Amino acid sequence: MASEFDLIARYFSPPTSHTLLAGGDxxxxxxxxxxxxxxxSTDMLVGGxxxxxxxxxxxxxxxxLAVNLSDIAAMGGIADYVILSLGIPPLLDSKDIDAFYRGxxxxxxxCGVALIGGDTNAADKLIVSVCxxxxxxxxxxxxxxxxPGEDIYVTGKLGDSAxxxxxxxxxxxxxxxxxxxxxxxxxxxxxxxxxxGALLAKGDLATAMIDVSDGLVQDLGHICRASGVGAxxxxxxxxxxxxxxxxxxxxxxxxxxSGGEDYELLFCARRRDRARIEKLPARAGVxxxxxxxxxxxxxxxxxxxxxxxxxxxxxxxxxxxxx
Amino acid sequence: MASEFDLIARYFSPPTSHTLLAGGDxxxxxxxxxxxxxxxSTDMLVGGxxxxxxxxxxxxxxxxLAVNLSDIAAMGGIADYVILSLGIPPLLDSKDIDAFYRGxxxxxxxCGVALIGGDTNAADKLIVSVCxxxxxxxxxxxxxxxxPGEDIYVTGKLGDSAxxxxxxxxxxxxxxxxxxxxxxxxxxxxxxxxxxGALLAKGDLATAMIDVSDGLVQDLGHICRASGVGAxxxxxxxxxxxxxxxxxxxxxxxxxxSGGEDYELLFCARRRDRARIEKLPARAGVxxxxxxxxxxxxxxxxxxxxxxxxxxxxxxxxxxxxx
Numbered sequence: 001m002a003s004e005f006d007l008i009a010r011y012f013s014p015p016t017s018h019t020l021l022a023g024g025d026x027x028x029x030x031x032x033x034x035x036x037x038x039x040x041s042t043d044m045l046v047g048g049x050x051x052x053x054x055x056x057x058x059x060x061x062x063x064x065l066a067v068n069l070s071d072i073a074a075m076g077g078i079a080d081y082v083i084l085s086l087g088i089p090p091l092l093d094s095k096d097i098d099a100f101y102r103g104x105x106x107x108x109x110x111c112g113v114a115l116i117g118g119d120t121n122a123a124d125k126l127i128v129s130v131c132x133x134x135x136x137x138x139x140x141x142x143x144x145x146x147x148p149g150e151d152i153y154v155t156g157k158l159g160d161s162a163x164x165x166x167x168x169x170x171x172x173x174x175x176x177x178x179x180x181x182x183x184x185x186x187x188x189x190x191x192x193x194x195x196x197g198a199l200l201a202k203g204d205l206a207t208a209m210i211d212v213s214d215g216l217v218q219d220l221g222h223i224c225r226a227s228g229v230g231a232x233x234x235x236x237x238x239x240x241x242x243x244x245x246x247x248x249x250x251x252x253x254x255x256x257x258s259g260g261e262d263y264e265l266l267f268c269a270r271r272r273d274r275a276r277i278e279k280l281p282a283r284a285g286v287x288x289x290x291x292x293x294x295x296x297x298x299x300x301x302x303x304x305x306x307x308x309x310x311x312x313x314x315x316x317x318x319x320x321x322x323x
Numbered sequence: 324m325a326s327e328f329d330l331i332a333r334y335f336s337p338p339t340s341h342t343l344l345a346g347g348d349x350x351x352x353x354x355x356x357x358x359x360x361x362x363x364s365t366d367m368l369v370g371g372x373x374x375x376x377x378x379x380x381x382x383x384x385x386x387x388l389a390v391n392l393s394d395i396a397a398m399g400g401i402a403d404y405v406i407l408s409l410g411i412p413p414l415l416d417s418k419d420i421d422a423f424y425r426g427x428x429x430x431x432x433x434c435g436v437a438l439i440g441g442d443t444n445a446a447d448k449l450i451v452s453v454c455x456x457x458x459x460x461x462x463x464x465x466x467x468x469x470x471p472g473e474d475i476y477v478t479g480k481l482g483d484s485a486x487x488x489x490x491x492x493x494x495x496x497x498x499x500x501x502x503x504x505x506x507x508x509x510x511x512x513x514x515x516x517x518x519x520g521a522l523l524a525k526g527d528l529a530t531a532m533i534d535v536s537d538g539l540v541q542d543l544g545h546i547c548r549a550s551g552v553g554a555x556x557x558x559x560x561x562x563x564x565x566x567x568x569x570x571x572x573x574x575x576x577x578x579x580x581s582g583g584e585d586y587e588l589l590f591c592a593r594r595r596d597r598a599r600i601e602k603l604p605a606r607a608g609v610x611x612x613x614x615x616x617x618x619x620x621x622x623x624x625x626x627x628x629x630x631x632x633x634x635x636x637x638x639x640x641x642x643x644x645x646x
Contacts, residue, residue, distance in 0.1 A: 027440070028404075028406075028439040028440040030403075030404060030439060030456075032355055032359050032361065032458070036355055036359065038355065038361075038456075040404070040406060040439065040440060040456065041440070042406045042408055042440060042441060042442055042452075042454065043408070043442050044408040044409075044410060044442045044444050044450070044452055045444075046410055046444050046445070046446050046450075049444065049445060049446075050444075080353075081351075081353060081363070083351075083363060083365045083454055085365050085366070085367040085452050086367075087367060087369055087450060116351040116353060116363060117350070117351040117363060117364070117365060118365060119365055119366050119367045121367050121368075121369050121372065121373075122369070122372060123369050123372075123448070123450070124447055124448060125446070125447060127367070127369075127410060127446070127450050127452075129365075129367055129408050129450075129452035131365065131406055131454040133353075133361075133363065133456070135355070
């Protein structure tokens with residue numbers, strides 16, 4: 001099956017002169033009027049595939065908006081409006097739908113996003129289709145601007161969401177674990193890094209950016225291919241939470257490298273901007289860790305351990321519900 | 324179950340100062356930058372509910388875009404961009420998906436709309452979620468501006484789509500009928516009346532407008548309630564096609580009054596603009612028929628026959644697959 005963007009390229013007229021960046025990045029950019037550039041992003045989530053069938057509706061609502069806002073954050077944009085279309089299965093009662101909307105609205109209010117419309121339908125499974133319209137700051141950040149010699153950074157911690165999912169699946173089989181609550185929350189209510197993204201764009205600090213939805217290595221690979229650079233990751237510098245370390249020990253980098261759904265920002269920046277980036281976390285409200293280096297090599301990712309020895313790449317990227 | 328807009332009102336902060344018209348009309352209007360107003364509309368279509376399970380994929384693609392463009396037409400807007408999210412069931416092979424995109428893209432090209440992004444997912448049934456972003460002309464047309472004494476008009480013909488659906492359902496039981504082809508096409512490939520809508524807005528001719536998706540009486544009721552007017556329809560003036568007359572005879576106004584999915588424009592206009600409106604069809608490429616009058620009465624619809632006698636209202640509005 002051809003990918004959606006192959007199909008777009010095949011069937012649609014070339015984007016109009018107002019389309020600055022069509023599909024293929026985290027959000028599409030379109031020029032409207034004087035100096036105004038919109039950032040538009042969409043994601044469809046399907047019950048039983050993107051979230052567990054028995055997931056609590058509040059969390060599903062929260063996360064449905066979060067993953068879409070994360071795409072706008074990854075462009076360094078400001079999220080303004082959201083459109084929400086729902087397919088509602090007979091299993092969900094009005095209390096569930098109410099909880100879904102509360103979760104969606106809570107994050108919407110926190111992020112200053114206005115729900116301007118939508119559509120509801122009966123369906124067999126829960127379908128959540130969200131479209132976010134934001135605007136770009138002076139210089140939106142795509143995946144294409146990384147250059148050899150630049151640093152690679154990531155916000156927050158990696159791998160917690162994947163571990164949280166694993167624990168949620170185990171929980172159903174009745175084995176509660178220490179740290180479980182915090183990790184499950186990272187999976188159920190990821191934080192869109194809107195402030196960090198906007199600060200990086202405003203300061204012209206990030207040369208390329210993406211959000212970590214499919215897993216660190218896979219998403220860094222997207223930047224590598226779009227920018228035409230290689231990437232070396234320092235395995236011992238990956239930011240891991242205390243809960244992650246307690247559960248996975250020192251050796252287990254798997255969930256951090258390929259777990260997916262962290263929705264942290266992964267970006268590249270010039271070496272001369274190191275001092276400015278070190279000052280960002282206080283304003284962005286999230287840690288920022290330097291984890292690697294862009295290289296002039298092939299557009300692929302290499303992982304080194306503390307002694308400089310190459311580590312094997314994780315076999316696959318993120319596959320929903322398989323961590 | 325509370326309606327989607329009840330839920331929006333309950334859970335979301337009031338629309339920001341940039342939101343000129345949130346959900347509840349055919350499209351939401353949002354102000355962006357200097358004098359630029361966007362019109363945004365969305366519709367989710369679910370296989371087996373919004374189109375027949377065995378509907379040809381080309382037609383499903385075409386119609387999915389058409390019904391969304393129709394919402395922009397009903398605001399008198401210009402459609403610019405479209406975002407398409409698909410849930411694809413295992414039953415559809417790559418040939419079907421290809422045909423779906425061709426149908427979608429054919430209408431997109433005809434209407435000058437650029438596909439700027441989307442999302443594809445595996446799903447149990449075909450899910451099509453479309454979001455159209457357009458812009459409003461000088462004065463976008465809502466449902467709220469009708470005044471007593473104004474005329475009521477509709478573009479094109481009424482009821483053909485409902486008859487076409489009936490024939491499509493019978494066809495499966497093996498009873499082909501005269502006129503069937505043309506009527507089925509009206510159901511499968513409705514024409515979004517973008518030119519007519521834009522001309523009506525540009526000329527400041529329509530005071531209130533909606534597209535006929537749920538059926539004439541039901542959609543006129545939306546204008547009545549939003550504008551605070553009553554409406555009298557002249558039953559003998561409803562524009563019916565030759566195929567409709569041949570199949571339904573003189574007495575059968577049911578499909579024209581409540582059949583739904585015609586996607587024609589229903590609008591109100593001042594009496595002094597009659598001559599200007601009579602000249603529009605040549606430029607708009609579609610017939611425009613005066614079918615009624617706005618009244619100062621209760622916000623409801625009355626239907627009169629040729630002798631001025633009140634006809635019974637159709638019992639229900641449009642219910643998908645029940646005509």
